[in-house]
Amino acid sequence: MSTTETPASGIGPVEGDSLYSVDNPAPVIEPPRKRTKKTPKSTRGNFELAAWLFMRLSGVVLVVLVIGHLLIQLVLDGGVSKIGFAFVAGRWASPFWQVWDLLMLWLAMLHGANGLRTVINDYAERPNTRLWLKGLLYTATVFTILLGTLVIFTFDPNIR
Amino acid sequence: MATPVLDKADAAGSPEPGFADSPYITVTMRIRRFNPEISAEATWEDFQLEIDPKERVLDALHKIKWDLDGTLTFRRSCAHGICGSDAMRINGKNRLACKTLIKDINPEKPITVEAIKGLTVLKDLVVDMEPFFQAYRDVMPFLITKDTNEPTRERLQSAEDRERFDDTTKCILCAACTTSCPVFWNDGQYFGPAAIVNAHRFIFDSRDEAGEQRLEILNDKDGVWRCRTTFNCTDACPRGIEVTKAIAEVKRALITRRF
Structure with a gap:
């Protein structure tokens, strides 16, 4: 009797036999997102949606606010030479300009901070780098917004 | 109608010597090679080959693999732009090697071919998908x-x-x-x-x-x-x-x- 093993199909052994069979089926692939151990369970939510929408809306409003601001400050009525303590004091005496400047400050700071946040997300590779850069960004943003708001509301034209 | 290439019986007034009727040109394929069994570093390797510029980058890769260096590794299956196996970065742009003609990507300069970016390279042009x-x-x-x-019946639309x-x-x-x-x-x-x-x-x-x-x-x-x-x-x-x-x-x- 011949002892040579002949594959049943007559075809030689295929390189890398099929891993799976009826008794050993291929694993079922779960649909939910699971990529790495570090990936958080649920990263869904509407924050990114809101941030995306905010960028567009604040951008549109800022175009009006900033161009208006630049025109008043630098172009109209004598241009930059008219700006002085008295000019600023005169403008901030009116609630309209206070609200204008406040809105511009908040929108510009949040718009810029959110833009930088996405830049950090896109370019910082290590989680620690991200954490520190974002921490720095948020600190600077909060500080600037609070300081600016404080100045707009507590501005004293009679300061000596 | 263009004259058939094979029809070169009349030797009268043969034009520039060398490239008389031959459609073939010499191209340099500059391929990003990576073999983790040899080196952890990927390197560029140049291959010179004669090829009809109307052929595709995939044909050039085949020529290299079949005639010059059998260790060159890349994925391709149907070779006709349907299976989506042979996406690679050719001259800095992601394309299918089987849908890119040599003549369309300036064969006068070396043609760079590398694996698609952002996925782990396993060997040469093969990445972990x-x-x-x-x-x-x-x-x-x-x-x-x-x-x-x-x-019980087809979903109509x-x-x-x-x-x-x-x-x-x-x-x-x-x-x-x-x-x-x-x-x-x-x-x-x-x-x-x-x-x-x-x-x-x-x-x-x-x-x-x-x-x-x-x-x-x-x-x-x-x-x-x-x-x-x-x-x-x-x-x-x-x-x-x-x-x-x-x-x-x-x-x-x-x-x-x-x-």
């Missing part, structure tokens, strides 16, 4: 209906409803778009254009009933909102799918659903 397919699986790219009974997602049905999962996306290059967590295109194909299919679920999946931190509309994906797609537009439509659907 698993993260790419994981993102694809995550968007549930299959028909989902609430009615779990087996249908009007021509207009079919037209709504026609563009995104053309995807062949070659990964040219996803691996051309700078956001994907960074940490590979972004779903990527291909997954969004395939989600789009079902979100806007009138027969499918899990559009809400898919939108919710793409509302993820690493979902559609990471798209920066750089249009790299649209430029890279060998099927001409308007990828960025599809992503924008998913964004719009998410916003109009909310507000």
